[in-house]
Amino acid sequence: MYDIKALYEAESVQDAIRLLQEHPKAQIIAGGSDVLVQIREGRRAGAELVSIFGIDEMRGVCYDEDQAIRIGSLTSFSHIAASPIIQEKIPVLGEAVSLVGGPQIRNIGTIGGNTCNGVTSADSASTLMAWDAIVELHGPEGVRRLPIRDFYIKAGVVDLKPAELQTAILIPKAAYEGYYGRYIKYAMREAMDIANLGCSVNAKLSEDKRTIIDARVAYGVAGPVPMRAPSAEAMARGRAVCRETVDAFARAVLDDIHPRDSWRAAKAFREHIAVELAKRALTESIERAGGVIDG
Amino acid sequence: MGKQYKLIHCTVNGRAREVMVDVRASLTDLLRNDFRLTSVKKGCEVGECGACNVIIDGECFNSCIYLAVWADGKDILTLEGLEGPGGEISDIQQAFIDEAAVQCGFCTPGAIMSAVEILNEGRLLSDEEIRIRMSGHLCRCTGYENIFRAVKKTMLKRLEARQREQGTGNREQE
Numbered sequence: 001m002y003d004i005k006a007l008y009e010a011e012s013v014q015d016a017i018r019l020l021q022e023h024p025k026a027q028i029i030a031g032g033s034d035v036l037v038q039i040r041e042g043r044r045a046g047a048e049l050v051s052i053f054g055i056d057e058m059r060g061v062c063y064d065e066d067q068a069i070r071i072g073s074l075t076s077f078s079h080i081a082a083s084p085i086i087q088e089k090i091p092v093l094g095e096a097v098s099l100v101g102g103p104q105i106r107n108i109g110t111i112g113g114n115t116c117n118g119v120t121s122a123d124s125a126s127t128l129m130a131w132d133a134i135v136e137l138h139g140p141e142g143v144r145r146l147p148i149r150d151f152y153i154k155a156g157v158v159d160l161k162p163a164e165l166q167t168a169i170l171i172p173k174a175a176y177e178g179y180y181g182r183y184i185k186y187a188m189r190e191a192m193d194i195a196n197l198g199c200s201v202n203a204k205l206s207e208d209k210r211t212i213i214d215a216r217v218a219y220g221v222a223g224p225v226p227m228r229a230p231s232a233e234a235m236a237r238g239r240a241v242c243r244e245t246v247d248a249f250a251r252a253v254l255d256d257i258h259p260r261d262s263w264r265a266a267k268a269f270r271e272h273i274a275v276e277l278a279k280r281a282l283t284e285s286i287e288r289a290g291g292v293i294d295g
Numbered sequence: 296m297g298k299q300y301k302l303i304h305c306t307v308n309g310r311a312r313e314v315m316v317d318v319r320a321s322l323t324d325l326l327r328n329d330f331r332l333t334s335v336k337k338g339c340e341v342g343e344c345g346a347c348n349v350i351i352d353g354e355c356f357n358s359c360i361y362l363a364v365w366a367d368g369k370d371i372l373t374l375e376g377l378e379g380p381g382g383e384i385s386d387i388q389q390a391f392i393d394e395a396a397v398q399c400g401f402c403t404p405g406a407i408m409s410a411v412e413i414l415n416e417g418r419l420l421s422d423e424e425i426r427i428r429m430s431g432h433l434c435r436c437t438g439y440e441n442i443f444r445a446v447k448k449t450m451l452k453r454l455e456a457r458q459r460e461q462g463t464g465n466r467e468q469e
Contacts, residue, residue, distance in 0.1 A: 102431030
């Protein structure tokens with residue numbers, strides 16, 4: 001038995017908002033792979049919960065009217081990885097979420113939960129950040145959408161107002177069209193492990209594949225929340241596809257990131273890995289985009 | 296607030312069930328305490344070890360971190376559901392015995408249910424894929440190699456049997 005004070009099951013998004021208004025102390029439970037574990041640990045013992053698990057309208061991946069990719073917040077990691085839309089347009093997101101926990105966790109864990117918990121090591125978060133994702137939030141005042149980088153406030157805290165819930169994550173067409181990416185998770189084990197550092201890079205090349213039109217990079221565990229490295233992106237944008245560009249890009253990440261020492265890894269080690277992963281991930285992104293790096 | 300209950304309907308190992316559940320119960324609690332399905336083990340109870348793994352609507356879940364009330368309307372399969380009409384064990388269970396993939400047996404039901412999910416796909420998986428798909432289970436006895444061999448052997452056997460059936464089917468048509 002879990003130490004749960006009360007459980008309210010929402011049948012629709014509007015129902016969830018109403019329940020959250022009626023029970024202002026209640027916490028949202030989606031798949032439960034964080035919330036239930038924290039109740040078991042005692043950190044959230046005695047909690048009142050609003051379960052949104054049964055809201056099937058919040059599941060699935062589709063295109064919206066503007067050709068943006070719309071991922072329902074309750075979509076499990078395994079369903080994201082299996083989605084033909086994700087496999088065609090953003091395969092790197094499927095690869096990233098396939099590194100979360102283990103198979104059973106990927107069947108229950110949701111992308112909404114992975115972002116709303118505000119955790120820097122979340123395997124989906126750096127890739128969503130690197131692809132300029134938009135989060136859609138429903139609350140008593142209606143719907144609002146904001147860039148995912150504004151959604152994160154500080155470690156464990158996201159911009160969710162009282163009685164508000166995240167309903168979808170969108171990747172606009174301009175943010176995915178022509179981009180190719182790679183996510184590298186650096187962890188001690190191949191499964192059931194949390195990243196020491198995660199690096200997600202993507203690039204868009206010119207038609208002749210010789211120039212980088214745009215490059216984007218985001219990290220997990222390089223700071224209290226997932227973060228972009230704008231200095232590095234500026235070093236690659238508009239530059240020739242060559243080893244020097246990749247090296248300059250990778251070195252510049254150190255101007256942006258600020259990892260810390262923890263029992264998992266030292267700050268100096270994380271910085272070292274950050275540069276190396278940026279190099280490898282950009283190289284592979286360029287190769288996936290059809291570019292060739294000499295030397 | 297007093298105790299809170301909910302009436303749910305679900306299918307467990309092919310049998311329709313109606314049961315009143317405490318909202319605080321995990322699916323592990325429900326399966327073990329209400330249905331006496333003790334193949335569902337209480338291991339870590341935080342979704343790490345895979346000993347409580349069951350199949351819900353065709354996908355594997357750690358039932359310890361799955362609320363019992365969420366089972367409403369679902370089709371659940373536990374190891375007990377693999378039993379044949381004459382009480383015989385399934386091919387994958389036999390393969391676990393043959394390959395000595397069982398020692399203390401505590402992780403075995405959960406591991407077998409992951410194997411069942413893989414085998415039900417009816418396709419050939421690479422060794423790497425099998426290892427990834429079985430990676431949600433902690434086994435402290437066997438060192439995993441025997442488990443891996445049991446799964447692979449059963450997969451190949453089933454695929455061969457299917458090919459033979461299709462082969463005979465084709466000949467009959469001629």
